[in-house]
Amino acid sequence: MIVTTGAGPSDETRAHAVELAARLSLPFVERRNRSLPQLRRQYGTDGILVVTAKGARLERAQGQPFFFHPNNxxxxxxxxxxxxxxxxxxxxxxxxxxxxxxxxxxxxxxxxxxxxxxxxxxxxxxxxxxxxxxxxxxxxxxxxxxxxxxxxxxxxxxxxxxxxxxxxxxxxxxxxxxxxxxxxxxxxxxxxxxxxxxxxxxxxxxxxxxxxxxxxxxxxxxxxxxxxxxxxxxxxxxxxxxxxxxxxxxxxxxxxxxxxx
Structure with missing residues (x-):
């Protein structure tokens, strides 16, 4: 599993992603306009934690993404x-x-x-x-x-x-x-x-x-x-x-x- 950002992240979003990567002991990877399928192929991983201004979500090639939401x-x-x-x-x-x-x-x-x-x-x-x-x-x-x-x-x-x-x-x-x-x-x-x-x-x-x-x-x-x-x-x-x-x-x-x- 790797941690990255959305496209064109702010400094705050990038810092948030770096922090989460450190807390999870996972590698942080710069997005550089690469798609998630490209990142999966390049780094040989299915799970990608994507951090944006709206928060963090775990994306896999199959299935629903996982992210926090206060729900009801x-x-x-x-x-x-x-x-x-x-x-x-x-x-x-x-x-x-x-x-x-x-x-x-x-x-x-x-x-x-x-x-x-x-x-x-x-x-x-x-x-x-x-x-x-x-x-x-x-x-x-x-x-x-x-x-x-x-x-x-x-x-x-x-x-x-x-x-x-x-x-x-x-x-x-x-x-x-x-x-x-x-x-x-x-x-x-x-x-x-x-x-x-x-x-x-x-x-x-x-x-x-x-x-x-x-x-x-x-x-x-x-x-x-x-x-x-x-x-x-x-x-x-x-x-x-x-x-x-x-x-x-x-x-x-x-x-x-x-x-x-």
Whole structure:
């Protein structure tokens, strides 16, 4: 894999590309008006990380490009600002100042909404097992251009940690987060929505384990929440209680922490 820029990059864009190449320990290649197929042939690689003024995207010869996008977080935050509710925040019983561990960060849309919900005095830590996804999402959270101050501030407040969620959970003290949230890679059709299609080839398909749930219950002060796609049955296998909503594309379920709030 190599890192390059779009055609005619600004000094700022080039510096951004050089920085990402260094963080990923990948070679930076000047674009020099070469097409992506030309670069693939010349450098014998399929994956090319292309950095432009709009951000970074991973391009392969086949399949969808992968790039950070806040997805539905912008729409959900707008609704919250109008006084509407967000089902995820309701299931998690989120209040300003809460600390949330998003154990399966992915593209980070849910983490952004959490960050808006907990506010400036709260904390949201997103854990992502795949280093490339983690870096591109962390970079996107800091650089995604948006006119919305609320969305921008929420994105900036999301912290990103690289690691398997079970390994990270094992390092955390008892009752150190109000909520631990799992959104494992959907296996149903909702996973093929345009918003997350690009991430699918790079995401960790490993199913959520009972051991991870036990660790999450130790770390959570309030509850552990699971999100699945339509028709998901993992909550039954892991002993979660379904949260009844009118939504049909997403299934939320929860387990209250022992001695929780």
């Amino acid at each position: 977080a912008a729409f959900r935050i707008k609704r919250l600002e109008r006084g509407d509710t967000d089902i995820m925040l309701s299931v998690c019983q989120i209040a300003p100042g809460d600390h949330v561990l998003d154990a399966t960060l992915g593209l980070g849309a849910d983490a952004i909404v959490f960050a808006h919900g907990v506010g400036e005095k709260g904390r949201v830590l997103g854990v992502e097992s795949e280093p490339l996804i983690a870096l591109l999402v962390e970079d996107g959270l800091r650089t995604w251009p948006t006119p919305s101050a609320s969305l921008r501030q929420a994105m900036w407040r999301v912290e990103v940690a690289v690691g398997h969620h079970l390994d990270v959970l094992r390092t955390l003290p008892d009752r150190s987060f109000d909520v631990v949230y799992f959104d494992p890679m959907f296996t149903s059709a909702v996973a093929d929505s345009a918003g997350i299609r690009g991430i699918r080839p790079y995401a960790n398909p490993e199913p959520l384990s009972m051991e991870a749930v036990r660790e999450a219950l130790r770390v959570a002060r309030r509850r552990v929440v699971l999100k699945e796609g339509k028709g998901g049955t993992l909550y039954k296998q892991l002993g979660f209680t379904p949260f009844r909503t009118r939504q049909h594309q997403v299934v939320y379920s929860y387990q209250d922490a022992p001695g929780g709030e």
